[in-house]
Amino acid sequence: MNLSRSSLKDVLSSIRHSDIYLKKVGIDITNSDRMLSESLAEKNIDTNTTFAALNLLNELGEKDIHWLLEPTSNLINHIKDRYHNHHRLQLPLLISLARQVELRNIENPYCPVGLADYLNGLHKDLLVHMEKEEQILFPFLSDEKMAYVFTQVSLAMHNHDHELHMLSRIDELTDGLHLPENADNVWKKLYVELAIFKADLLEHIRLENDILFDKCG
Ligand SMILES: [Fe+2]
Ligand SMILES: [Fe+2]
Numbered sequence: 001m002n003l004s005r006s007s008l009k010d011v012l013s014s015i016r017h018s019d020i021y022l023k024k025v026g027i028d029i030t031n032s033d034r035m036l037s038e039s040l041a042e043k044n045i046d047t048n049t050t051f052a053a054l055n056l057l058n059e060l061g062e063k064d065i066h067w068l069l070e071p072t073s074n075l076i077n078h079i080k081d082r083y084h085n086h087h088r089l090q091l092p093l094l095i096s097l098a099r100q101v102e103l104r105n106i107e108n109p110y111c112p113v114g115l116a117d118y119l120n121g122l123h124k125d126l127l128v129h130m131e132k133e134e135q136i137l138f139p140f141l142s143d144e145k146m147a148y149v150f151t152q153v154s155l156a157m158h159n160h161d162h163e164l165h166m167l168s169r170i171d172e173l174t175d176g177l178h179l180p181e182n183a184d185n186v187w188k189k190l191y192v193e194l195a196i197f198k199a200d201l202l203e204h205i206r207l208e209n210d211i212l213f214d215k216c217g
Contacts, residue, residue, distance in 0.1 A: 001058075003051045008032040008039060015058045025050065056214060067211050075212055076138045083204035084130045090197045091123040097190035105187060110180040115173045122166050129159045133208075141212065153213045160205045167198055 001014060009032040011018050022029050027039050040047050067075050098116035105111040137156055171177070177191045 003054060004037050004047070006036050008034055008036055011036050011054065015054055017057055018054055021053060021057060067207070072212070073142050075207070076142060079204065079207060079212065080134060080138070083200060083207075084134065086200060087126055087130065087197070087204070090193065090200070091119060091126065094190065094193055094197060095119045095123060097186055097193060101184075101187045101190050104184060108180060108182070110175060110178065110183075112174045115170070118166075118169060118173060122163075122170075125159075125166070126163065129156070129163070132156075157209060157213065160209060163201065163205065167201065170194065170198070 001010065003011065008022070008027070008029055011022070012029060012032055019029055025045055026043050027045070036050075037047060040050055067078075095116055098112065098119055102111060102113060102116055106113070133156060137153070174191065174194065177195055179188060179191055183191075
């Protein structure tokens with residue numbers, strides 16, 4: 001929608017949760033016949049920033065809207081608790097399971113040979129990446145010191161591309177997590193845990209790329 005020509009009423013009726021956002025930036029939404037741009041000008045609120053936020057709200061799903069409206073520090077804490085700390089526990093387990101599967105099933109043509117070493121490399125890369133985010137990037141995002149942040153954000157996004165590439169290598173090594181009929185319980189557990197880890201890492205990267213970095217861009 002063309003926000004520069006929209007009334008408050010148009011915006012409120014077509015963009016879910018726009019009422020929460022507009023109230024948050026200080027717009028009085030009770031007189032909804034007014035033009036959005038007029039209301040912004042009256043309060044001296046930056047039009048480009050507001051339009052970008054409203055367009056983002058328009059594109060996002062329900063769970064992302066929740067994070068978009070939360071303070072950045074809450075989202076950062078969620079990412080650290082739910083994903084970073086989780087990955088720190090997941091990967092040592094995955095590596096141990098993969099080693100056992102490789103040792104027990106080396107003769108099996110479906111055996112994911114090299115997976116444990118590969119996960120070990122991914123573990124090291126991910127630990128460094130998460131540490132950098134926690135020590136350098138996240139504190140800057142929280143403080144909104146933007147000048148330096150842009151460089152760090154593009155570096156982090158580059159690392160995310162690398163991690164996504166590593167996930168596709170796991171698919172190659174495990175034939176898309178395909179289990180042979182005679183797979184033992186450890187092998188089955190490994191692939192279940194790998195599937196959970198993959199889903200977690202994808203959601204973790206998506207939250208950072210699409211929501212956290214976008215909020216600060
Ligand atoms: Fe992260
Ligand atoms: Fe990350």
